[in-house]
Amino acid sequence: MPAEAVVDLDAVAGNAAVLRGRLAGAQLMAVVKADGYGHGAVPAARAALAGGATWLGVAHVHEALALRRAGVTAPVLAWLLTPGLDLTAAVAADVDLSVAAPWALAEVAAAARATGRTAGVHLELDTGMSRGGSSPAEWADLLDAVAALVAEGAVRVRGTWAHFASADAPGDASVDAQLAAFAGAVATARSRGVEPGLLHHANSAAALFEPRARFDLARCGIALYGVSPAPDVATSAQLGLVPAMTLTARLAHVRAVPAGAGVSYGLTHVVTRATTLGLVPLGYGDGLPRHASSGPAGAGAVLVGGRRRPVLGRVCMDQVVVDLDGDRPGPGEPVVVFGAGEAAGRPAEPTAQDWADAAGTIAYEVVTRIGPRVPRRWTGAVAGGAA
Template sequence: MGSPVEEAAPPTDDPAAGAPRADGHAPPEPSPGLPAEAVVDLDAISGNAGVLRGRLGGAQLMAVVKADGYGHGAVPAARAALAGGAAWLGVAHVHEALALRRAGISAPVLAWLLTPGLDLTAAVAADVDLSVAAPWSLGEVAAAARVTGRTASIHLEVDTGMSRGGASPALWADLLDAVAGHVAEGSVRVRGTWAHFASADTPGDASVDAQLEAFSGAVAVARARGVDPGLLHHANSPAALFDPRARFDLARCGIALYGLSPAPHVASSVQLGLVPAMTLTARLAHVRSVPADAGVSYGLTHRTPRATTLGLVPVGYGDGLPRHASSRPGGGGAVLVAGRRRPVLGRVCMDQVVVDLGGEAPAPGEPVVLFGAGEAAGRPAEPTAQDWAEAAGTIAYEVVTRIGPRVPRRWTGGTA
């Protein structure tokens, strides 16, 4: 069995010590003239980076800003994370790393998802670290290094049991021998060795122990074959927060950086001292009264049990709102209007969703919060991305990352 869950830090007056930063302020409103807007609090991202950095002991923090910073904006999120204490940035694809470089960000950046035939010369020239997990990727990185006349920095990925990326144990020694040859040639240098957990969000899961053991073995093999493994990193957000053994030299944190718990069944954002950074806002587009037994939205899957008022919110699955959060017996999505939660009625449509205003009649244009920081910002009635995830049967990662480009972003905070 793995180690027990590490307790979340108790609330204090110091945000860096893990206390929720409850400000009690009203939620942000969408900018005038916009039907909807995602407002991203960069101070929350910086604060979350500080909380994570404080939990890592001597390990460094890699802020993961792939997928446009989980929908929050990669460049502003990266700058906010670095201001909060992150030392590294991590992305999936090379073009994401190059976008950071074009924005003037010079911090170490690792891109870990390569495909054969990708032109890597720009990445090597821009001092982007690249992950290598097979002879073909090693060869292509080394070739790009020769073209640029630079030594490429690589991180060796080993599969410790997830069966996704990384060199398999059977091929690890051969890869190391090839790496040693390229290091001697001067085309590459090993800056790190890494792997990824499958079930770190379930503390005590036997797979965590097995992967840690496999990682230690792979590192020992590297050293035995004359390859310096460099910085060791295996931890994602849940491992960084809950398992000190997994932190090594560097921890890659994504979802926790944006204030969402990586394991809400273990500890909430509030318990972890994290503040959700994104607030999805809109304005009511229409308000109407309906009688009892009125059918609502496509398929008329919901019928009003009594006379009520309905509000039309101009956000739908075309904007990334999960259709699976349509109303059903026992649950569904909800929004905040005029200080109260209002449940979604019927199916979430491509561009809009209907909510029950309970007989009240706020005017069209009234601000709506689909999700925000909620209790972590002193607004307990406000729905969160986690609430929408539970309503849709998914994870909060997906909720924030899928908010699409049709929804403008606005950044607030000290680094905006």
């Protein structure tokens, strides 16, 4: 293949163990939504469980059901419901569902009655992010409806949760405000006869940087894959995390060009000296960010022959041109687009964070958007049966 994404499942398991060690007794929910942030949901789930995770989290019901079809039996929470979903398969498969509004609770209860089972629910509260979750004004009414359905036996409350807006900025005032709102909501639940179950508010950043937010369970996504949730605060290496994905390719073409040659679409880059160029058969159609094209803010870079080679000109759909600086490796020469870098003792190797910095985005987006045209290969001692 012209390119592949190699996923080190031992790194995923090791990162899970690091996170579990930071949680001071709280459980770890490994978030494997979006196909495990591009790493493969089923292999990542199995590796995370091997590393000490006890729960799995996904956004959508179909993601949870894919885990069940693959034989994954660990507790799974799916948290993004829309009206009209068929929830019976999820309830029958013992997938927990998040509810934040009466309509969602009613649809979960209907699925429970249809299957003759009690549905596990997690109550989502908006503590200040203004995204998902029950608003404080609606919380009491939701609790009363929950209490009635618990008494009926249609649902059981397995958890109560919320999400931070700015946990990646330790000390931000919003963190204190959200924690206070969460504590108040939990107290209200108990006062209205609803036991809240497992309390979970922490994402990767809060799990690592905010001990007060760890509660009973922490939902960790990006850190599980070895990427720092707050690189300005601490790098992956400083956190003891190892990036699990290495995106590789092989040079498709090498050519010499004279000074003054324009490069790629629009000829937006003109070389100022004679050099050699390498063609890497990956582009924005495979997930490389087009915003990492060369320009005043810098550019993405790859590793060829032990040296970083910057992108020249625009990132194209299927390919990108890099500056080989007069070197003449042959076509087929291995290319590391990004990998574990410093966290694996390879400081010259670009990382997903480097590409994110070049594109003005976050590393979450870089790893998650590597598309299906790039095959995955899973390695490591825990890889047996993981795929």
